[in-house]
Amino acid sequence: MKTANLIMALLVVLSVQVFGQAKPDLKQLPNGVQYQIYTKGTAARIKLNDVITFNFTQKTDKDSVLFSSFASGKPVTIAVEPSKSISDLMYFFPMLGLKDSAFVKIPSDSLFKDGQMERPSFFPKGSTLQFVLKVENVQSMEAAMAERQKMMDVQAKAADSLKTNELRIMDAFVxxxxxxxxxxxxxxxxxxxxxxxxxxxxxxxxxxxxxxxxxxxxxxxxxxxxxxxxxxxxxxxxxxxxxxxxxxxxxxxxxxxxxxxxxxxxxxxxxxxxxxxxxxxxxxxxxxxxxxxxxxxxxxxxxxxPAKKVVATTKPAVAVKKTVSVKKVTPKTKSTVKKKVVTSKTK
Missing domain, CATH: 3.10.50.40 (Chitinase A; domain 3)
Incomplete structure (x- = not known):
C-alpha cells in the first residue's frame, strides 16, 4: 500500500493515547496544523527517504479514541516521502528525530474539503483530528533494505531447514x-x-x-x-x-x-x-x-x-471454400500444364 493511502486509511480507523493531561502549548504551521513537541532529543532530524518506525494514538477533540498502535503493539513503518496532502504528516516528520514525541492537531475541515472522503458524524465542521506520535526507529533506506534482506535470508534458511526435516520425516514414514x-x-x-x-x-x-x-x-x-x-x-x-x-x-x-x-x-x-x-x-x-x-x-x-466437448460446425468450411474458389482455379492450371507437355513431346 502506498504511504499516502496508508495514512489516509489510518485517518478513518486510528486513534490517540495522550502522554499527559497538561494543556498543550501549541505552535502552528502555515497549513493550519497545530503541534507541540513533547520531547526533543539531540538525534539527527528525519530526512526525506528515511525509513521510520513510530507508535501513535489518534482521537477526536472530544477524546474519543479511534486507534492506538501503543495498545495494539504494532507500530507503523513507512518511508518518508514528499508530502502530498495535509493528512500524510510527511511535512511534520522532518521536525522530529529518534525517540522524539509530539502532539499534532489537524483541522478536520482540511481533510474533507475536496469531497473525496465522506465526513463522519464524529468530525463536525470546526473539529480536529489529534495525534500523539513517538518515533521508535530511524533508518536510511539502504540500512532498512539491508535489514529486510537479512531477515528474508534468515527466513529462507529456516524454511530450507524445515523442508529438509519434512523430507526426512516422509522417508522415515515410508x-x-x-x-x-x-x-x-x-x-x-x-x-x-x-x-x-x-x-x-x-x-x-x-x-x-x-x-x-x-x-x-x-x-x-x-x-x-x-x-x-x-x-x-x-x-x-x-x-x-x-x-x-x-x-x-x-x-x-x-x-x-x-x-x-x-x-x-x-x-x-x-x-x-x-x-x-x-x-x-x-x-x-x-x-x-x-x-x-x-x-x-x-x-x-x-x-x-467428462467435460462437454464443443462440436465444430461446417459453416467455416463453406466460407473458406467460397473464398479460395478452388473449382475455378484448378482446371485452368491443369489444362495449361497439359498443353505445354504435349507441345514439348511433338517437337
Missing part, C-alpha cells in the same frame, strides 16, 4: 510402514491400492471422490466418509457425508490432489503422500495441519464426468 511408492517429479508419492481399467479423468473433467485425510502422525483431520469421521472423533456439524465433487486440474483443490486424481481411473483407490509444497506450505491449515506438513490421503475415485 520405511516404517513398508510402503512401495512411486514418486513424481513434483515430490508426490503414491501407490494404487485398487486398480481399475475404467475411464481416466483429464483436466477439466468433473470427479466425485471419497477420501480420508491424515497427518503423518496418524491424526485424521478430515473425511467424506461418516464412519471414518466418527471413529476419528471429528466434529463436522451439518456436513453431508458423500463424495465431494470438483473439476480436476482447475485449482479448486490443493495442487497435490489435482495431480493425484489424474493418476487414477474411475473406481480405483489410491494412497497419496502429498508434501507441503503441494498442500498448505509454510502456513499450514487449522490446528491439525502444522506448517511444512506432509499429508497422507486415502482416495477413492468414485466417478468421472
Amino acid at each position: 520405511a516404517e510402514n513398508k510402503l512401495v511408492v512411486t514418486q513424481t517429479p513434483s515430490g508426490l508419492r503414491y501407490l494404487i491400492l485398487t486398480p481399475s481399467s475404467k475411464l481416466k479423468p483429464a483436466a477439466g473433467d468433473t470427479v466425485e471422490v471419497n477420501y480420508i485425510g491424515r497427518t503423518l502422525n496418524g491424526k485424521t483431520f478430515d473425511s467424506s466418509i461418516e464412519a471414518e469421521a466418527k471413529k476419528a472423533g471429528l466434529e463436522q456439524p451439518g456436513r453431508n457425508y458423500e463424495p465431494i465433487s470438483f473439476v480436476v486440474g482447475q485449482g479448486e483443490v490443493i495442487p497435490g490432489w489435482d495431480e493425484a486424481l489424474l493418476l487414477m481411473n474411475e473406481g480405483s483407490k489410491g494412497r497419496f503422500l502429498i508434501p507441503s509444497a503441494l498442500a498448505y506450505g509454510p502456513k499450514g491449515a487449522g490446528q491439525d495441519i502444522a506448517p511444512f506438513s506432509t499429508l497422507d490421503f486415502q482416495v477413492e475415485l468414485v466417478k468421472v464426468k
Whole structure:
C-alpha cells in the first residue's frame, strides 16, 4: 500500500493515547496544523527517504479514541516521502528525530474539503483530528533494505531447514510402514491400492471422490466418509457425508490432489503422500495441519464426468471454400500444364 493511502486509511480507523493531561502549548504551521513537541532529543532530524518506525494514538477533540498502535503493539513503518496532502504528516516528520514525541492537531475541515472522503458524524465542521506520535526507529533506506534482506535470508534458511526435516520425516514414514511408492517429479508419492481399467479423468473433467485425510502422525483431520469421521472423533456439524465433487486440474483443490486424481481411473483407490509444497506450505491449515506438513490421503475415485466437448460446425468450411474458389482455379492450371507437355513431346 502506498504511504499516502496508508495514512489516509489510518485517518478513518486510528486513534490517540495522550502522554499527559497538561494543556498543550501549541505552535502552528502555515497549513493550519497545530503541534507541540513533547520531547526533543539531540538525534539527527528525519530526512526525506528515511525509513521510520513510530507508535501513535489518534482521537477526536472530544477524546474519543479511534486507534492506538501503543495498545495494539504494532507500530507503523513507512518511508518518508514528499508530502502530498495535509493528512500524510510527511511535512511534520522532518521536525522530529529518534525517540522524539509530539502532539499534532489537524483541522478536520482540511481533510474533507475536496469531497473525496465522506465526513463522519464524529468530525463536525470546526473539529480536529489529534495525534500523539513517538518515533521508535530511524533508518536510511539502504540500512532498512539491508535489514529486510537479512531477515528474508534468515527466513529462507529456516524454511530450507524445515523442508529438509519434512523430507526426512516422509522417508522415515515410508520405511516404517513398508510402503512401495512411486514418486513424481513434483515430490508426490503414491501407490494404487485398487486398480481399475475404467475411464481416466483429464483436466477439466468433473470427479466425485471419497477420501480420508491424515497427518503423518496418524491424526485424521478430515473425511467424506461418516464412519471414518466418527471413529476419528471429528466434529463436522451439518456436513453431508458423500463424495465431494470438483473439476480436476482447475485449482479448486490443493495442487497435490489435482495431480493425484489424474493418476487414477474411475473406481480405483489410491494412497497419496502429498508434501507441503503441494498442500498448505509454510502456513499450514487449522490446528491439525502444522506448517511444512506432509499429508497422507486415502482416495477413492468414485466417478468421472467428462467435460462437454464443443462440436465444430461446417459453416467455416463453406466460407473458406467460397473464398479460395478452388473449382475455378484448378482446371485452368491443369489444362495449361497439359498443353505445354504435349507441345514439348511433338517437337
